[in-house]
Amino acid sequence: MKILVTGANGQLGKELQTVLEEKFPGQAVYADSGVLDITDSAAVNAFVTAGDFSHIINCAAYTAVDKAEEESGLCNAVNHEGVKNIAAAAEAIGAKVLHISTDYVFDGHAFTPYGEGDKVNPTSVYGVTKRKAETALMGLAPGSIIVRTAWLYSPHGKNFVKTMLNRASTPEVSVVYDQVGTPTYALDLARAIAAILGSRQWVPGIYHFTNEGVTSWYDFAEAIFRTTGAKTQVVPIPTADYPTPATRPHYAVLDKSKIKGTYNIKIPHWYESLQHCLRRLDAIK
């Protein structure tokens, strides 16, 4: 196996570096934007061909969801055109692609967990570009696997957990209570990806992966502050009181039965994984 990880310095890319080195030591090449810009089709083609990879895991993405509303061209270049470049290069050498997508492909109007085949209807520039990538990838490289995830956090980069920890010395923080979903610890997602790579079967298609359980951003913030012993009071507010340029899905719970059944993956509850991350961040003992 010879694996290429693109976007390797992002939250997921960094966790994958640890997990893949444990499970498949020396078998992966880790490239971030400085090494390989996925919007440069010639560079992607040359890099992939020279590397003769068996698998490409695309963790590269434009993830500034609100900024994307005014930078739609750049967002599309990375999230859509970049994925097309990877798909074309992979197909040329027969490499398998595992790509990461998002709950933002849904509009969030559902009341029960989203299955992989449920109707998509992205409501933000970011969501539209991620959906375009899904369609393009399945057209150009139908043997690919797409893993949709949501509410990603880790000890690295920017995320909700680190934002809340940075607010731990303030007396009060307002957080929306009417957006419901499931946090995803990037380490758990990286382990799930490694399980797919290590399994005897590669079953193309779309899969959903988050941690287990359901919560709101408000409850997630409560869990972070109460677990770390911070005195910060969390004030529940409706989304209407916290307008953002990009619309978020109100309901973003993903049904994970398919990935659990196909790859025999056991997924930790979000609270258990939150504690693991907080320990790594030295926020709890």
Ligand SMILES: NC(=O)c1ccc[n+]([C@@H]2O[C@H](COP(=O)([O-])OP(=O)(O)OC[C@H]3O[C@@H](n4cnc5c(N)ncnc54)[C@H](OP(=O)(O)O)[C@@H]3O)[C@@H](O)[C@H]2O)c1
């Ligand atoms: N974060 C979430 O809450 C969330 C939720 C659902 C799905 N996802 C998806 O999960 C995946 C991983 O997300 P993440 O949170 O790990 O993202 P992240 O931390 O923002 O990392 C993305 C990485 O992509 C790199 N990148 C950006 N433009 C690039 C380009 N043109 N060529 C190559 N690399 C480029 C970035 O490098 P630079 O820093 O050098 O630009 C960065 O290291 C993405 O597909 C994302 O859409 C994320």
